[in-house]
Structures are given as structure tokens and as C-alpha cells.
Amino acid sequence: NAGVTxxxxxxxxxxxxxxxxxxxxxxxxxxxxxxxxxxxMGLRLIHxxxxxxxxxxxxxxxxxxxxxxxxxxxPLRLLSAAPSQTSVYFCASTLAEGAGNTIYFxxxxxxxxx
Amino acid sequence: xxxxxxxxxxxxxxxxxxxxxYCNSSSVFSSxxxxxxxxxxxxxxxxxxxxxxxxKKLKRLTFQFGDARxxxxxxxxxxxxxxxxxxxxxxxxxxxxxxxxxxxxxTHLIIQP
Numbered sequence: 001n002a003g004v005t006x007x008x009x010x011x012x013x014x015x016x017x018x019x020x021x022x023x024x025x026x027x028x029x030x031x032x033x034x035x036x037x038x039x040x041m042g043l044r045l046i047h048x049x050x051x052x053x054x055x056x057x058x059x060x061x062x063x064x065x066x067x068x069x070x071x072x073x074x075p076l077r078l079l080s081a082a083p084s085q086t087s088v089y090f091c092a093s094t095l096a097e098g099a100g101n102t103i104y105f106x107x108x109x110x111x112x113x114x
Numbered sequence: 115x116x117x118x119x120x121x122x123x124x125x126x127x128x129x130x131x132x133x134x135x136y137c138n139s140s141s142v143f144s145s146x147x148x149x150x151x152x153x154x155x156x157x158x159x160x161x162x163x164x165x166x167x168x169x170k171k172l173k174r175l176t177f178q179f180g181d182a183r184x185x186x187x188x189x190x191x192x193x194x195x196x197x198x199x200x201x202x203x204x205x206x207x208x209x210x211x212x213x214x215x216x217x218x219x220x221t222h223l224i225i226q227p
Contacts, residue, residue, distance in 0.1 A: 004156075031212035042120075042202065042217040043157070050213060058214050090156050097209040099145040099164045105156030 003027065006091050006106035013081040013113045021076040021109050023091030029104075031094045032074040033058070034066065036087040037108075043090065049074055050097075081113045117141070118205055120218030128226050129195060135188040135221045137203035144206050146186045147215065148177055151200040162210065193225045 007022045025032065033048035035058075045058030049068040063085060065077040074093075078085060088110050094103040119138045127133055137146070145164045149157035161170050163179035163186060170177045174197075176189040190197055200222055204215040 033212075033214060035217075040219060042118075042219040043204075043215075044217070045214040048212075048214050056213070092156075094210065094212045097212045099162050099206070099210040101210050101212065102159050103147070103211065103215070105158070107154070107156050 004091055004093050004104050004106035006109050008109060010110045015081060015083060015113060017081050018079050021089055023074045023106060024072050025093040028071060029093035029095050033092045034076045035090045037090060038087050083113045086113045087111060118203055118216055118218040120203055120221055122221060124222045126224040127193060130192050133190050133193055135201055137218050138185040139205060142183050144208050145210055146179055147204045148188055149202040149204060151202060157202055195225045195227050198223060198225050
């Protein structure tokens with residue numbers, strides 16, 4: 001069972017470079033989201049999607065773009081990386097809204113911007 | 115912006131002791147979830163509480179949702195080294211939080227043999 005798959009696991013970028021963090025789920029989940037986790041800050045929501053073609057901003061969306069062209073994939077794009085974007089990024093998915101639905105997280109992508 | 119205050123931030127105790135982790139907010143949540151996170155991995159859901167006053171048990175772990183749905187606690191009885199990890203509480207503004215969760219900063223728990 002693949003669940004939520006994130007790639008790459010580790011990445012080092014230079015300031016100003018762009019890159020895409022990939023997220024794929026094989027559970028036919030409608031809802032997907034991206035969080036970043038920083039020391040002493042907990043997880044913070046970047047963007048989320050309630051279905052293919054629909055995305056919305058979370059708490060910390062600046063510097064990030066997302067798209068949801070298919071149900072399975074939800075890539076996170078950094079257009080011009082900054083050192084402040086050094087973090088661990090987690091993608092999550094769940095079948096539907098409702099407290100009975102489990103939210104599944106990927107294993108994380110460690111990004112360092114130098 | 116809804117905030118979740120989690121305490122303590124760090125806790126190191128001996129095997130066999132009991133402990134309680136608290137998660138408090140001034141805001142009402144539709145549901146509250148507790149996660150455990152191991153180093154190098156993503157959070158894994160332990161439990162979801164929905165009803166004010168609800169108590170759920172998962173082996174030696176007891177979770178409680180406050181009557182006003184603003185706070186929650188996690189109590190571990192007779193802690194074991196395998197309980198070591200980062201525990202996170204997360205609140206949902208609506209439903210189960212599929213459109214985003216508000217996380218506490220986490221409690222780093224170390225159980226010493």
C-alpha cells in the first residue's frame with residue numbers, strides 16, 4: 001500500500017531557484033493539503049485542495065503555488081526559493097470532510113535553501 | 115487565527131510513570147485529533163474526538179475532549195520506552211479538518227528505561 005508518496009525526500013536549493021515537491025496518493029482521496037513543519041512552530045497549512053481543479057490558500061501560502069489537475073497528484077511549487085522556506089514539508093490526504101475520515105500524511109520532504 | 119497551546123513542550127520521565135499532555139485554545143473546534151510523529155516520518159493519527167466531554171481509550175492512552183470543545187488532554191498510564199515520540203494535537207474548524215488543521219507545537223516525550 002503506497003498511501004501518500006512524496007518526492008524528493010531531501011533537496012538542497014540555492015536562493016532564487018525554483019523547484020516542485022511532488023505528492024501523489026493512490027487512495028482516491030478528494031482532499032489533499034500541504035503543510036510545513038518548523039522547529040518550535042508545529043505544522044502550518046500552506047495550501048489545500050477539495051478536489052481536482054480546486055485549490056485554496058492556507059495559513060502560510062506566500063512563495064508557494066499549487067495545482068490539482070488530477071485527483072491523485074498535488075504538486076507544490078516554489079517559484080523563487082528563499083532561506084525562510086527551509087523546512088520539512090508534509091503532504092496529506094483524506095477521503096472526505098467529516099470527523100470520521102482519517103487524514104494520512106506522507107513521510108515528508110526535507111528542503112534546505114542556501 | 116485559531117491557536118492551540120500544547121503543554122508541556124518537553125517531558126522526560128521514567129518507565130512506569132504516568133503523564134498528561136494538555137492542548138488548550140480559546141476557540142471552539144468541531145473536532146480535535148491527536149497524532150504521534152516519529153523522527154523522519156509524518157504524523158500518524160491516534161484518535162479523533164468530536165463530542166464535548168468525550169473520552170476515548172487506546173490501550174494505555176486516554177484522550178479527553180473538554181465540555182466546551184476548546185481543550186483536550188492525553189493521559190498515558192504506565193509509560194513505556196515505546197511511547198517515546200512527538201505528540202501533536204490538531205483542531206478542525208469544520209468536520210474532520212480535511213480543509214486544514216490547526217496544530218499545536220507538539221510535546222516531545224522521552225520515556226527512559
